[in-house]
Amino acid sequence: MASTDSTQTGGGRAHIPRRTLRTDRWWVGPLLTTLGLATFVVYATLRVFQQDHYWVPEYHYLTPFYSPCVAQQCAPEAALFGRLPVEFPPLVPYALVSLPILLLFRLTCYYYRKAYYRSIWLSPPACAVREPHRAYTGETRPLMRLQNGHRYFFYAAALISLVNTWDMLIAFFHGTGGGFGVGLGNIIMLVNVVMLWTYTLSCHSCRHVFGGRLRSFGTHPVRYWMWSRISTLNNRHMLYAWLSLATLMITDAYIALIASGTIEDLRILN
């Protein structure tokens, strides 16, 4: 029978030099996340700075990347919420009001934080895989404390979702000959708005402010009901985060293709 001698107890941790003993392909997850996020960032950047092909006047399609369109250069009918009296210089997005809010809403989102902390900041790259940083302070330093403001970006993002909803609804009343009409563009915009709302409403901050903050649900049945519904949505917050990114890109790309005359909108009704 074999036995080992053990030296002093209360020593340190197990001295295992390898950063992980995991034998699976743990790097696949962060890699896919990085690719996914990068695709969106590159696409969105190109489009936002393009300052063109954002508006289909025949059917009143406005891409969400330019909504609300507030620059002086915006097509007047596209600017449903008015225009600023200044002409934007090149590379300044027409949707100057909404884009920073939406960006901050997603940057401070609990899911996206997980996604980029893991895949881009590698902190950690995967569970039980040592991170490459010497020191770690998490979200305790001044700049990082901005993350705690997620709820305020949520409030603002909800308002912008209303704007997107208005854009989507009004397009239904601009059929080919005027009046009610449905094209593939309308459907795509509708799906996009639904995804934006599911993403926005499934937000952890939303769940908190609508009921989660209470200590007692028994005495607040309505807020408990809302909290329960939001919790159900919240379970899939990650899924909605990715789906809404995808529908944003698809909606924008479809409208851009029509606006640039590359394709024709497929009309279903009028």
Added chain:
Amino acid sequence: MSERVFRVWRGSGEGELAEYRVEANEGEVVLDVLHRLQATQTPDLAVRWNCKAGKCGSCSVEINGRPKLSCMTRMSVFDEDETVTVTPMRTFPVIRDLVCDVSYNYQKAREIPSFTPDPEKSPGDFRMWQEDVQRQQEFRKCIECFLCNNVCHVIRDHEENKEHFSGPRYLMRVAELEMHPEDTADRRLIAQDEFGLGYCNITKCCTDVCPENIHITDNALIPLKERVADRKYDPLVWLGSKIGVRPKDTPPVPNVGSHSDRT
């Protein structure tokens, strides 16, 4: 019966992986094989375990690099010819072989201000509804296996953070108390300032390894972060505290330093 290759950490912190060839039967879990090693080859192999049914949380180790309960890891998840590597939890000091000194966790548990009912109430006075208690009941499924604290990179990769970070297990405990309908304390400020909630970057490894499938991040840590935001990062509350309408914060528990004389 088939023969498997096991690599098992032997010794203290400065130990090494020892290789064993050992029989494994159909339907067994890793802990069964470790027990067979004890009974047939190396009787002094140190393994901590109790119930062997996933209910006590004693047999936490890392198997092929992943934090697991050895009683809940079936041999059938490995290929026939796969080497199974079993090491102690990385975040805690090794006492010997697969057994760690987990006193860090008990120390952190003692720092959290306990359940504080209304002093006017007596046993039997509480009226709570199922929807009130079920949120915290999820957290109370916790079997204190400490796998979440072990996997959390805040302390796993940064020993120096241990002093200021209580780990997912105990931040979840704070969340549980903050959600208790009959509790009257307010631990939000100290959750951030003393227990290190700000270190948590919600990367969810605690949730991934939890053998009880508790949604630690989504249901405890993030709601606690939101509560801290209510208290610390809300402009109205901030204004209130400036003009003197201060919320009542529960102070940290005094002098809870361990008076342990353990060798």
Added chain:
Amino acid sequence: MPPTAEPEITRYTYDVVVIGAGGAGLRAAIAAREQGKRTAVISKSLFGKAHTVMAEGGAAAALGNANAEDEWRVHFRDTMRGGKFLNDPRMVELHAREAPERILELEYWGALFDRTPEGKISQRNFGGHEYPRLAHVGDRTGLEMIRTLQQRVVALQQADAAELGDPEARIRVFAETAVTRLITEDGDGEGPGRIVGAFGYRRVDGGFVAFEAPAVILATGGIGKAFRTTSNSWEYTGDGHALALRAGASLINMEFVQFHPTGMVWPPSVKGILVTESVRGDGGVLRDSGGRRFMFDYVPDVFRSQYAESEEEADGWYDDPANHRRPPELLPRDEVARAINTEVKEGRGSPHGGVFLDVSSRLPAEEIRRRLPSMHHQFKELADVDITAEPMEVGPTCHYVMGGVRVDADTAASDVPGLFAAGEVAGGMHGSNRLGGNSLSDLLVFGRRAGVGATAYLDGPGDRAVPRQTVDRVAREEASRALESLGRSDGENPYTLHTELQETMNDLVGIIRRGPEMERALERLDELGERARTLSAPGDRVYNPGWHLALAVPNMILVSRAVTAAALERTESRGGHTRDDFPDMSPEWRRVNLAVRADASDRVALARRPVADIPAELITVFGREELAKYLTKEELPDAGAADDAAEEDQS
């Protein structure tokens, strides 16, 4: 007080030392600390891992939340019936009266029980309880209890930190520490000497510890690890029973061991784990290796009229119980266990020594998942067995020992001055058979009483000083004895010896017992006891499980002797003691507790003690007809009084 460290042995001084950190131990420690006593809690495993966490069903307490009719007298009656009237009536009374208070106290300390629609603690039905009575938290009530008590200890430590500057000033938990010996003064010839301390070792580094303490509370749980198939964890090595015997205390009711009929026997990773009774209630059937549904052959005559005689009739019961008789799978636990045992012994068992429990061919997979979610999950996760697709292999599993240290009901004091016992290690409360749900409330009620009892003993008259020399001398003796197996290179392997002990107890003193088999078991135990003198454990003292087992095996052998001797002596069948050669229950034997004592060389001797009479004001809760089944003629109360009470009870 800072500990003094002698070369080998660390010494501590406490008022009360509680051995065991399960429900009873923690509750006792909290009680002693709340009375101002400096208290040590000694735990074989980490703090909060005790076997109590395995308890699923709930804690029985007549709160009357689910049914206002429920009250402590009804609980008293149910418990006495369950224990077949062998219980200590005073313990049963205290238990029934105080359980509700103990449960509400847990809630006040932060426990989150499931709720009724009115916002009170919900209560569930359980076998043997007349009304829904079990306060519960899903199927993890034991965990909730341990966690609450653990957190209560922490709260008390925080209070001490605030007041005295040291969290461990008045209550300290010694985790992963095992006690191997109680230290007593020499007896005065009339009875055992009083307690002055305890000696043990730290599992972590093998260091020895000696406690100077005038009062010790045993709360070490049960003895299940003496049996091959058990639902108990490794800690259940009968330490407290053995410590008490060696200190001069007596154990009662050791012959009563509860076997659950359906524990897993295969795969090995889940061997012994319980399969809940509701599997059978929901349609699961027992089959032998030939696929035959054998329970129809085992319906005893007394039950014949209530149970079905054909598969068709039995299958009709699940949907239409009014017009069909019950399937024989739902016979009482001991009947089912006996039947399974016979099938296996006669060679019709499953490959791994059980029988098949099949629900997969009885219900659609979806239905199984809906009705038995925790069972489905348990087998999927632990065993990789899909119970919707294949049968389980089950057999009787050792679950609980009703016997234990003989204690005074009110104070939990044993025969040894200064020694107290609570929980599974104490005997008397459950008589010959424990009702489900009564264990958790037992821990709370008598845990607290032990803490209060120890305090009263310390504050009472008489010498409570601890003679340091006695503690030193015994500690040194015990330390060198404990090290013997470590130094020995070519002795017995403790794992092998343990396995042989388990085989012996399982096969010869298991669920069905016969005189000649038990005589053989006693011989085998003598032989094992002899071999246990030469145990050898290679390696050093640091967390060495082989060494720890070597220190525990003699305890299990001693306790097994107590069980076997008592079981051989009791020539009747009652509750957790079934004699094939004496199948009937005897009113004469009901009046007798068998008390076991041990001598210096671990030999056991039996004495008969009378069972206390049920007090006159409580005997009236039973009808005369029922009492006549259990009591002798001269014990029966006046015909008139009992009958009046029975009528009242029905109204």
